[in-house]
Amino acid sequence: MSNLLDLLVAGLATGAIYALVAVGFMLLWQTSQTINFAQGEFVMLPAFLMLAVMHAGAPFWLAIILGILLSLLLLGLGFKLLLVDPMLRHGVLPLAIATMALAIGMKEAVKQFFSAEASPFPSIVPAGDVSILGRVVSLQSLGVLALAIAVVIGLTALLNRTSVGHQMQATAQNPTVARIIGVPVERMILLTFLINAFLVALASLLITPIYLAKFSSGEILGQAAFIAAIVGGFNQVRGAIAGGLLIGVVDNLSAAYVSTQYRAAVPLILLIVIILFRPQGLLGRPEERTV
Amino acid sequence: MRSGFFAGFLLATVSAAAAFAQGAPIKLANVAELSGGGATVGNNWKNGIDLAIEEINAKGGLLGRKLEVTHADSQSNPGVARAQVQKALDSEPYVLLGPGYSGSVKVTAPLAAEAGIAQIMGGEAAELTQGGNKFLFRTSFGQQSSMPKVAKYINDELKAKSVAIVWVNNDFGKGGRDVITKEFAKYNIKVAADISTEAGQADFAADVSKIKAAAPDAVFVYVNEEESARMLKELKRQAITVPLMGETTLVGQKVVELAGDAANGARGHVGLTTDAPVDLIKAFREKFVKKYNYVPDHNGLKGYLAIYMIKATTEKMGKVDAKAFADNLHGLTIKAASEPGILMDVTFDEKGDIDRQGFLVEIVDGKQVVKQVLPKLN
Missing domain, CATH: 3.40.50.2300 (Response regulator)
Structure with a gap:
């Protein structure tokens, strides 16, 4: 039982990071029909941007700020203007393939210009332990979980309680009608890309101290986020959140109680079951597009 | 002509x-x-x-x-x-x-x-x-030379009666795990947990939870360098305090650089070290x-x-x-x-x-400290 609590906390902490990435993944799909197969590499890159700033002599806090700003510029604005806009007019599939190429390009570029070896990355959550129900629980796990949940709550509030959020929802549901009623659709789509860039930068900040900064670290994250978005429901923020948390917990439990070798297979089996019996995902709605 | x-x-x-x-x-x-x-x-x-x-x-x-x-x-x-x-x-x-x-x-x-x-x-x-x-x-x-020294150290110096073995599921890891298990048997050391991990594995939370549940006297870690660093960080995160023993891949310079403070206290047998x-x-x-x-x-x-x-x-x-x-x-x-x-x-x-000749080292304040020099046999 005590072991189960450890596994749940660790699984939820990792799952919360998956959720951030999955939410961004889902937002891009909903507003611009972009299936971003480079989403994992989008999580990998901000850590290296921050490390580059630190290597230039900046303190960690400044590296975080500059890293997030550079992410917004490169992974938000640059991604939309230089890749998505020119490719989307040729259809969803060419764009999806282009993002696969982008993923390879990003990995190779980081390997070339930084290193093929892993690098250490500082944690924003201090090391230490707290006692919960008589069990020693890592402060880092709790900190990661709390921060990720706070961001998700903030994002949900933005989407559901603000005018901008409603305009984004209108853009996702029917861009033509949204345009007629005066919603600045293009600006809303750009905002979605910027939100995704912010989410991946945050996920990078939280996960890299654990996974280490490495050019290939996005592979696992991209796959986990993709599965989480589909399992949770590809058309709902809450679905992507639930999917992320579920995949994090399932991954940890399967590693502990099934086997390490098959841990990667269990989320995929879950994905297949969901596609067969509930194609809209656990919390998704059939044929509805909303953020 | x-x-x-x-x-x-x-x-x-x-x-x-x-x-x-x-x-x-x-x-x-x-x-x-x-x-x-x-x-x-x-x-x-x-x-x-x-x-x-x-x-x-x-x-x-x-x-x-x-x-x-x-x-x-x-x-x-x-x-x-x-x-x-x-x-x-x-x-x-x-x-x-x-x-x-x-x-x-x-x-x-x-x-x-x-x-x-x-x-x-x-x-x-x-x-x-x-x-x-x-x-x-x-x-x-080779592992046939180094593992007997590791097992002897765990028995003689750490006085451990049960050990959790964490190994990477490839030829290197399986080879080491097989040799050390036989050596532990010679000293009647019980294998409290036998945990295989994957090459390139990023998340060790579940593996460390298993170690925690097994409550061994010591942990023997035999995975590659980057995974060693991630494992050490997770062991620290989950507050595992029993002695950590390994081979060169646990106490190498790169591991120390990647794991930071989490590497302190880790011990290992190394055939070669620049701190010799x-x-x-x-x-x-x-x-x-x-x-x-x-x-x-x-x-x-x-x-x-x-x-x-x-x-x-x-x-x-x-x-x-x-x-x-x-x-x-x-x-x-x-x-x-x-x-x-x-x-x-x-x-x-x-x-x-x-x-x-070989060396037994411990990581102290982020540096390898040679604790014993093991002489050349012949």
Whole structure:
């Protein structure tokens, strides 16, 4: 039982990071029909941007700020203007393939210009332990979980309680009608890309101290986020959140109680079951597009 | 008159060819893990090789000929390693260097043996030199040499009665796990948890939870460098306080750099360390840091030693003869007094295994501290 609590906390902490990435993944799909197969590499890159700033002599806090700003510029604005806009007019599939190429390009570029070896990355959550129900629980796990949940709550509030959020929802549901009623659709789509860039930068900040900064670290994250978005429901923020948390917990439990070798297979089996019996995902709605 | 002219021409051509061959560079081929999970291993190994070659060439080369090496990336993938080794052998190198991963060595060793080319590699799996391959040579201890020392230390010094074993599910990890399990049985040490992990694994939370549940007296960690660092961080995160013991891959320089404070207290047996209390190794470390601006791990030493193994053997033969190289290295003892590049006295047996002094180290304040020097056996 005590072991189960450890596994749940660790699984939820990792799952919360998956959720951030999955939410961004889902937002891009909903507003611009972009299936971003480079989403994992989008999580990998901000850590290296921050490390580059630190290597230039900046303190960690400044590296975080500059890293997030550079992410917004490169992974938000640059991604939309230089890749998505020119490719989307040729259809969803060419764009999806282009993002696969982008993923390879990003990995190779980081390997070339930084290193093929892993690098250490500082944690924003201090090391230490707290006692919960008589069990020693890592402060880092709790900190990661709390921060990720706070961001998700903030994002949900933005989407559901603000005018901008409603305009984004209108853009996702029917861009033509949204345009007629005066919603600045293009600006809303750009905002979605910027939100995704912010989410991946945050996920990078939280996960890299654990996974280490490495050019290939996005592979696992991209796959986990993709599965989480589909399992949770590809058309709902809450679905992507639930999917992320579920995949994090399932991954940890399967590693502990099934086997390490098959841990990667269990989320995929879950994905297949969901596609067969509930194609809209656990919390998704059939044929509805909303953020 | 005419036939005399042709005879003279032929003689001149043959002489020129012989002179060209005499001065032509000696070609070496290196296939290593320059990217992928073993990038730390491969890049240290490569840099050690380049440093040694630079030194030897600066002093006039080997038997008057320059050394030249080509580097190929196995991407830490045995399949790619095999293809790269085949390609390297097609260029007929004097000696093949690498790979560092045991799994890659296992699939490439038959190719080098078939070509009759000696292969000096970094793999440590026990089985590599047990199959009768006469062309394969280690640069460090095999698991059959190192694991008994680790088990003895856990029994005698740590007084552990139960140990959790964490190993990576590849040839290196399985080999180490099998040998250490047998050694533990000799001391009646119980294996409290037997945890296999995957190469390149990023998340060790579940594995550490299993260790926590098993409550062992000590943990033996036998995974590759990057995974060791992630494991150490997770062990600290989950407040595991029992002694952590391992081999070179747990207490290497790169692990310490990646794991930070979490590496403190980890102990291990290392065949090679740049923190060894040996003057020649200290000098090597200085030269390496000056050239590459970082402290190498044991793989940097291995690469460096591989080149000096070639130098010592070739000088003993007095000629560059790829086919005779392996025969001459078997049974050879190279003294550091006569060949300083070999750093410590070393003997190669008939299987290609080595006998050399080793060290038991502990990480204290982010640095390897040598606790015991284990002497050369013969």
